Amino acid sequence: MCLRLFSAHNVVFKSLKSHLSQSVHGFSCGGVSFTSVSLKGRSCLTLKDFSPDEIKKVLWVSGDLKHRIKHEKQCLTLLQGKSVAMIFEKRSTRTRMSTETGFALLGGHPCFLTSQDIHLGVNESSTDTARVLSGFCDIVLARVYSHTTLEELEKEASIPIINGLSDLYHPIQILADFLTLQEHYGSLSGLTVSWIGDGNNVLHSFMMCAPKLGVHLKIATPKGYTPDQSVIEEAQRLSTQHGTRLSLTSDPMEAAHNSDVLVTDTWVSMGQEEEKKRRLQDFAGYQITMQTGSVAKPDWTFLHCLPRKKEEVDDQVFYSPRSLVFQEAENRKWTIMGLMVSLLTDYTPHTPMMKF
Structure with a gap:
């Protein structure tokens, strides 16, 4: 974990150092x-x-x-x-x-x-x-x-x-997520993020932001828990506009395939406590484990906006060097x-x- 954190911070420092000769006033990117x-x-x-x-x-x-x-x-x-x-x-x-x-x-x-x-x-x-x-x-x-x-x-x-x-x-959560990924990978464009879980407010914000940053988005939700239809339609439009890929499935392994980042969130949000028993049944098979990551890219990472429960992601992933959750929380x-x-x-x- 320490080596991975040091490496990520070192990448950011080297990137900053290599640009110190440039003036930030009027600094441009892509014109x-x-x-x-x-x-x-x-x-x-x-x-x-x-x-x-x-x-x-x-x-x-x-x-x-x-x-x-x-x-x-x-x-x-x-x-x-x-x-x-x-x-x-x-x-x-x-x-x-x-x-x-x-x-x-x-x-x-x-x-x-x-x-x-x-x-x-x-x-x-x-x-x-x-x-x-x-x-x-x-x-x-x-x-x-x-x-x-x-x-x-x-x-x-x-x-x-x-x-x-x-x-x-939940826009402020997604800003933290993308700052975390930028720090870790050095850039965002071309990354593939796979959401495995509920079609909730955090996912909606991913869908409104990812295409604008050149990030591909793969979504796996159980039947009956898909994102809001109007959000899906807008995300599809944004993906077409910005040249990114958006896919929706009910198969977690399909979503995780060849992905850079695996993401999940709580399956039972505040105000849904009475639905807990049914939700846990409906989300069976959606827990993120090393088996889920076995079909992702070799250097895949994991995000969760917290608080986390073990049914959503097991300890082996959550406390592994692949997990960026505590950097994500600080951000x-x-x-x-x-x-x-x-x-x-x-x-x-x-x-x-x-x-x-």
């Missing part, structure tokens, strides 16, 4: 000047709304902040004097900690709000809540049950709204920081553009 890409004032409810260049810019900012703060030990107060309202209808470990610690590390003030702390949708409408919070803080991150709640907040707010998770999408912090900085400022990264 696009990424320093001219601005997201300031935007919301992020779904990566469906973001162009390939905008997603790459967020990942670049995230990697830059990680390098400057973690590795160079710099103190950056990019969000000094700003505050974030963190609305949590659902409990959380990674989303809460990444947002609180990340915003504070950049000099800002995080405010954690549960459904017991505010009147959202109970004694006060989402419309009124959005207008009130717009006068108190600079940005809102909301982890909610219904995606329509986010849409209502975004419609009425005069400040950016970030989707911290909804029943339809939730750097990517939420990168996203918030991008939505609130015109920050230009100091490190060279990473390879996509």
Whole structure:
């Protein structure tokens, strides 16, 4: 594990070092000047709304902040004097900690709000809540049950709204996943990611993002657990537009074949506890094991957004050198920081553009 982590970090360091002679001002990739890409004032409810260049810019900012703060030990107060309202209808470990610690590390003030702390949708409408919070803080991150709640907040707010998770999408998770893969492989374009599990909000976000980064996506879900049809149609359109492959099957081994990355998630999300017994039966045969990986590429890796249960992936895979889950979890912090900085400022990264 240590050798693999050292190797991955060494690849990133060498890549940065080899580009130090280039000026980041006006740095371009494929003819696009990424320093001219601005997201300031935007919301992020779904990566469906973001162009390939905008997603790459967020990942670049995230990697830059990680390098400057973690590795160079710099103190950056990019969000000094700003505050974030963190609305949590659902409990959380990674989303809460990444947002609180990340915003504070950049000099800002995080405010954690549960459904017991505010009147959202109970004694006060989402419309009124959005207008009130717009006068108190600079940005809102909301982890909610219904995606329509986010849409209502975004419609009425005069400040950016970030989707911290909804029943339809989980964009901040996917940003962390792709930063992790970029760090490990050195680039993203041409990778094949295989999703083996439920057709849920995390998968939906993969489908809205992967084609824009040149990533092929293979999906295996049990019958009755396929992704939302409108998301499938949009993903098919994006794959055609960006020249990537998208396939859907109910056979986990078919999806895993010749893949670079195997990914799964919980089979029983919050709010589905009463369905647990039936879901475990329906997902029989979907556990990711070394046998699953035997048909993937020799250097295959594994991702899981956590929390993990053994029926989804066994210990042999989860705690193996192939597993990137804990780097993935840490990158939730750097990517939420990168996203918030991008939505609130015109920050230009100091490190060279990473390879996509």
